[in-house]
Each structure stands twice: as structure tokens, then as C-alpha cells.
Amino acid sequence: MTTLMVQGTTSDAGKSTLVTALCRWLARQGVAVAPFKPQNMALNSAVTADGGEIGRAQAVQAQAAGLAPHTDMNPVLLKPNSDTGAQVIIHGRAVTQMDAAVYHDYKRVAMQAVLESHRRLSTTYSVVMVEGAGSPAEINLRANDIANMGFAEAVDCPVILIADIDKGGVFAHLVGTLELLSASEQARVRGFVINRFRGDIALLQPGLDWLERRTGKPVLGVLPYLMDFHLEAEDAIDVRQSAKAAEVLKVVVPVLPRISNHTDFDPLRLHPQVDLRFVGPGQPVPAADLIVLPGSKSVRADLAWLRANGWEAAIQRHLRYGGKLLGICGGLQMLGQRIADPLGLEGAAGESEGLGLLAFDTVLEADKQLRNVRGRLCLEGAKVSGYEIHAGVSDGPALRQAAVELDDGRRDGAVSADGQVLGTYLHGLFESPAACTVLLRWAGLGEVETVDYHALRERDIERLADLVEAHLDVTRLRALCGI
Structure with a gap:
């Protein structure tokens, strides 16, 4: 050895x-x-x-x-x-x-x-x-x-x-x-x-x-x-993009202070039909077809940061004009009505009001959910694979309209009645070619070019x-x- x-x-x-x-x-x-x-x-x-x-x-x-x-x-x-x-x-x-x-x-x-x-x-x-x-x-x-x-x-x-x-x-x-x-x-x-x-x-x-x-x-x-x-970044956000087509889907992601697993967006950076923008503190929120709320290591604190930086009003305006909104992991939790951290796992113990766009509550628990999963999106039944890393347990009527039907029999996430808002605990969902294609089509892209992210890596x-x-x-x- x-x-x-x-x-x-x-x-x-x-x-x-x-x-x-x-x-x-x-x-x-x-x-x-x-x-x-x-x-x-x-x-x-x-x-x-x-x-x-x-x-x-x-x-x-x-x-x-x-x-x-x-x-x-x-x-x-x-x-x-x-x-x-x-x-x-x-x-x-x-x-x-x-x-x-x-x-x-x-x-x-x-x-x-x-x-x-x-x-x-x-x-x-x-x-x-x-x-x-x-x-x-x-x-x-x-x-x-x-x-x-x-x-x-x-x-x-x-x-x-x-x-x-x-x-x-x-x-x-x-x-x-x-x-x-x-x-x-x-x-x-x-x-x-x-x-x-x-x-x-x-x-x-x-x-x-x-x-x-x-x-x-x-x-x-x-x-x-x-x-x-x-090559997937260990920590720093990679903002480089591949050459883009003439017509692109505009996707915006807030750079939360404790953003986690931002490698979720690498397949979008590399997609020829997606213009991906990371928006940091003090920067105006640009017009977009899709806003994605990413994962977070401190969900309540990052939600407060979103509000302080004008994102709540920007999201409401985005939805009024017909834009799509996706929440991943911590971003999913933000879409709900309440986030409670009774044990102080991510900061001071307490609870915060969510964005109220989906009817469910989340409680952070000591044991993390750690799984590699496969399933099908509610959108066109597209195959998807990914992984879960979260302490939050979510419950509420919105979850009955699940975003993903998992192969292990569980249901994940939620979709709003009007189809504008979708949330999931699954990281890596854009890495699945079929799921990425369907999500981009849902967000407003017409003819979607299929990109095999795993083959690129x-x-x-x-x-x-x-x-x-x-x-x-x-x-x-x-x-x-x-x-």
C-alpha cells in the first residue's frame, strides 16, 4: 500500500x-x-x-x-x-x-x-x-x-x-x-x-x-x-457558462449566505439554452423565466436575508407575471408556511414564517435524512435521480400533490395548484437528462436540447x-x- x-x-x-x-x-x-x-x-x-x-x-x-x-x-x-x-x-x-x-x-x-x-x-x-x-x-x-x-x-x-x-x-x-x-x-x-x-x-x-x-x-x-x-467546485461558486444559443431560458438563483450544494446548478451553467445568473447581496433581481431557491445550511437565517434583500417582493412580482419558481431542499422549506428549529440546529432555537406559497410546515429534527433516490417527476413522468441531505421534516396538505414519486414508495415535495411553484428535497435533479429537459420545458423553453451531464463530467x-x-x-x- x-x-x-x-x-x-x-x-x-x-x-x-x-x-x-x-x-x-x-x-x-x-x-x-x-x-x-x-x-x-x-x-x-x-x-x-x-x-x-x-x-x-x-x-x-x-x-x-x-x-x-x-x-x-x-x-x-x-x-x-x-x-x-x-x-x-x-x-x-x-x-x-x-x-x-x-x-x-x-x-x-x-x-x-x-x-x-x-x-x-x-x-x-x-x-x-x-x-x-x-x-x-x-x-x-x-x-x-x-x-x-x-x-x-x-x-x-x-x-x-x-x-x-x-x-x-x-x-x-x-x-x-x-x-x-x-x-x-x-x-x-x-x-x-x-x-x-x-x-x-x-x-x-x-x-x-x-x-x-x-x-x-x-x-x-x-x-x-x-x-x-x-469539475464540480468544492466550495466556491463557479459562474462560468458554456456558449449559449440565440434564444435562452433565463434562470436566476440567489446567492444565500449559507447556500449549499450549489453544484445543483452546474448542469444549467453548461446547458447551451440556459442563461444562469447568480444574484448576490445588493444586486437587483433581474427578470427571469425561472427563479430557483437553492439549498441552505441555515434556512431561517437565509430566508431573513432573502427578505432583507427584496427577494420576497421580487418573487411575488415574478409569479404575477407568469414566471416559474422552484425550491430545492432548504429552498423547498422556504416555500412553506412555517419553519421551526426547536433544537437550535441551525442557529438560535425558534421559528420563522415561510413565504406561504405552499401549504405545509417544516420542523428541523436532529437526525438528518441522507438518501440516494430514484423516481419520476410529476411533470410528464420523467425519470429522475438525486440525493437527499436535510434535517427538515415537512408536513401539510400541499404535499399531497407531490413533485416526485420515489421508487421506494415515498412521495417528495409539492406542486402548486396552478403549476407555477414546485419544490423538492432532491439535490441533483438537473443531472438526469430527462428530468432536466422536462423542467426546462415547464419553465418555458420550447424545443429543449438534451444534455448528458454525467457524460460531460x-x-x-x-x-x-x-x-x-x-x-x-x-x-x-x-x-x-x-x-
């Missing part, structure tokens, strides 16, 4: 991308490889085969490795519900809420969960491909570290350090990061990868030569900047593995992977 870790000089340096690329590169050679991220902080998550919750990036990496996602691939997940606090998820299950200062001490306990999961993966797979978090040179977070060098030291594994040249200052990032590590940590860094390079590599070569002389460590390769490339994972072969030192990589 070999463990190899990818760490980055900054957030968004390309750690997730490189781990995904290496997982597919190894899997194509018949190597049994599993992705692993000791600690993840993200509001984009996925439901695993064993019924838990992990970061969405690790679910994509599992796809690259040819595996079903498992909770051992991300044993510690932090889901922020305020600027200083987060829900702590261990081995796929929410165990507590903590503020940052308390969690700093709790990391000693969390490390045991990390090492337990790593041991299990190590007994099953030939290579465990590990993704770090943020930067290993964040001095204030070094004590009790479980996400970067603290983990690497605990399991005694080598490290690749990646930096994003598109941000500028790539040599300062690499050398500065290395300088801030201890001697033993510096020794773990076996090479550098430079990410998102555009231009003539010959012009970069003097810098690469200097870097190798300065550090005594090899540059394992330079990955080019990829145009028309999509698979195409780009393959492109990443091709880049490993073409641009990285595969001889050194094979040695680091023990193959």
Missing part, C-alpha cells in the same frame, strides 16, 4: 483537480486507488453508498477511481452555519455543532477518526490518493493539524505541492510555503506541480530551473490552463488523466505511487 498526498500553496490551487486526475490515471492502469481527504470544509456534499455524507469533491474523485463514494473517503466534514461555527460530521454523521475555537481542541479526537478511515482504505486499495486542505503553511492552524502536514507526518507519506500560476506569484508561493514548513515537513515534499499555465513553456523554463536549484526538489510538470473544462475526468500522461513526469509519479 502507498499513500501519496497533494497539498496546495493556496485554496483553489488545483488540489482537487490533481487528485481527480491521478485517480483516473491510476485506475486506467488497473491500479486499485481510493481518494481521501482527512478534513473538508464545504457546503457542497454528497450521499455515500453506506448512507453517510462527504464532501462533493471526494464523490467526484471516487467516480474518477471507478468507485462508489464511501464515508471513509472524507472522515471529517465541516459545514459552516455561521462565520465562526460549523456542523461537525464524523464518518458521515453529524455529531455536534462547534465554534472554531472549540473545534481547534477537538481536532485531537477528529484525528482518530481520520486515521481509522485511512487504515481501512489502506487495507483495501493499493494507493490512497490524499487531498490536503487550504495551505500547509497556515501558521495559526498548525497546532493539532489533521488536514495537511499533521496527517502526512502521522502516516509517513510523501507530498506533492501544487500552485496556480494563473493567480501570479507562483515561485513565491512555492518557495514561501516550503520555507514555512519544518525540516521534516520540507523533506516530505517530493516535487512541485504548476497548474493553469498558458503560453510558451520555453519562457517559463528559466524559472523552473531556478526553482529546482533553489529548493533541490524536482518540478514534476506544468499543467496547462484548460478552456471549456468543468466523465469526458473532463478523462481529459485530466490525459494531461497527466502528456505533461507530468510519469516515471517519478509511478515511483511515488509504488507502481
Whole structure:
């Protein structure tokens, strides 16, 4: 068994991308490889085969490795519900809420969960491909570290350090990061990868030569900047869109302070007939064919934010003019009459008045609903698959007109009597080609082009593995992977 870790000089340096690329590169050679991220902080998550919750990036990496996602691939997940606090998820299950200062001490306990999961993966797979978090040179977070060098030291594994040249200052990032590590940590860094390079590599070569002389460590390769490339974001919202047709459906999504699983909208960003707009605080709500209220980690607080930013009036105006409204998960809960949080799971205990567009109430309960599901939409009986991640339990007469008939016999969500408002707990519903097509037609698009989102994601994972072969030192990589 070999463990190899990818760490980055900054957030968004390309750690997730490189781990995904290496997982597919190894899997194509018949190597049994599993992705692993000791600690993840993200509001984009996925439901695993064993019924838990992990970061969405690790679910994509599992796809690259040819595996079903498992909770051992991300044993510690932090889901922020305020600027200083987060829900702590261990081995796929929410165990507590903590503020940052308390969690700093709790990391000693969390490390045991990390090492337990790593041991299990190590007994099953030939290579465990590990993704770090943020930067290993964040001095204030070094004590009790479980996400970067603290983990690497605990399991005694080598490290690749990646930096994003598109941000500028790539040599300062690499050398500065290395300088801030201890001697033993510096020794773990076996090479550098430079990410998102555009231009003539010959012009970069003097810098690469200097870097190798300065550090005594090899540059394992330079990955080019990829145009028309999509990999689900770990946390930051990706607003890039593919080229659009002359006539498009206009879709608007509010960027809630605690928006979760915004990867739900990636299939729309990439659809040639959809103009998707994310609207943040202080921005006017543009005219649209469809408004989508997304998932939220703090539904009552985000509903208050919507009202403070003029969205309630904008939604009422949108509906008066015949527009369609879709709520997903927390967005569904907002459509109802009341949201109660008696246990204070997402903030102060209490309840809030919903938008009152569908006749049901929601109560947040301690146990989350975590399921991968399949079923059929009420619209044209289109097949749909997705996943549920929610603490809310909804009940009321509106739910008798369900949005989805699930294969397990349950009914999900609701549709208004006039057909203008639809809500569902299902994340990922736009990933199903049939469901996406029908929902876009419901929202007002005439002839809808069918787009296979899974095929697009698979195409780009393959492109990443091709880049490993073409641009990285595969001889050194094979040695680091023990193959």
C-alpha cells in the first residue's frame, strides 16, 4: 500500500483537480486507488453508498477511481452555519455543532477518526490518493493539524505541492510555503506541480530551473490552463457558462449566505439554452423565466436575508407575471408556511414564517435524512435521480400533490395548484437528462436540447488523466505511487 498526498500553496490551487486526475490515471492502469481527504470544509456534499455524507469533491474523485463514494473517503466534514461555527460530521454523521475555537481542541479526537478511515482504505486499495486542505503553511492552524502536514507526518507519506500560476506569484508561493514548513515537513515534499499555465513553456523554463536549484526538489510538470473544462467546485461558486444559443431560458438563483450544494446548478451553467445568473447581496433581481431557491445550511437565517434583500417582493412580482419558481431542499422549506428549529440546529432555537406559497410546515429534527433516490417527476413522468441531505421534516396538505414519486414508495415535495411553484428535497435533479429537459420545458423553453451531464463530467475526468500522461513526469509519479 502507498499513500501519496497533494497539498496546495493556496485554496483553489488545483488540489482537487490533481487528485481527480491521478485517480483516473491510476485506475486506467488497473491500479486499485481510493481518494481521501482527512478534513473538508464545504457546503457542497454528497450521499455515500453506506448512507453517510462527504464532501462533493471526494464523490467526484471516487467516480474518477471507478468507485462508489464511501464515508471513509472524507472522515471529517465541516459545514459552516455561521462565520465562526460549523456542523461537525464524523464518518458521515453529524455529531455536534462547534465554534472554531472549540473545534481547534477537538481536532485531537477528529484525528482518530481520520486515521481509522485511512487504515481501512489502506487495507483495501493499493494507493490512497490524499487531498490536503487550504495551505500547509497556515501558521495559526498548525497546532493539532489533521488536514495537511499533521496527517502526512502521522502516516509517513510523501507530498506533492501544487500552485496556480494563473493567480501570479507562483515561485513565491512555492518557495514561501516550503520555507514555512519544518525540516521534516520540507523533506516530505517530493516535487512541485504548476497548474493553469498558458503560453510558451520555453519562457517559463528559466524559472523552473531556478526553482529546482533553489529548493533541490524536482518540478514534476506544468499543467496547462484548460478552456471549456468543468469539475464540480468544492466550495466556491463557479459562474462560468458554456456558449449559449440565440434564444435562452433565463434562470436566476440567489446567492444565500449559507447556500449549499450549489453544484445543483452546474448542469444549467453548461446547458447551451440556459442563461444562469447568480444574484448576490445588493444586486437587483433581474427578470427571469425561472427563479430557483437553492439549498441552505441555515434556512431561517437565509430566508431573513432573502427578505432583507427584496427577494420576497421580487418573487411575488415574478409569479404575477407568469414566471416559474422552484425550491430545492432548504429552498423547498422556504416555500412553506412555517419553519421551526426547536433544537437550535441551525442557529438560535425558534421559528420563522415561510413565504406561504405552499401549504405545509417544516420542523428541523436532529437526525438528518441522507438518501440516494430514484423516481419520476410529476411533470410528464420523467425519470429522475438525486440525493437527499436535510434535517427538515415537512408536513401539510400541499404535499399531497407531490413533485416526485420515489421508487421506494415515498412521495417528495409539492406542486402548486396552478403549476407555477414546485419544490423538492432532491439535490441533483438537473443531472438526469430527462428530468432536466422536462423542467426546462415547464419553465418555458420550447424545443429543449438534451444534455448528458454525467457524460460531460466523465469526458473532463478523462481529459485530466490525459494531461497527466502528456505533461507530468510519469516515471517519478509511478515511483511515488509504488507502481
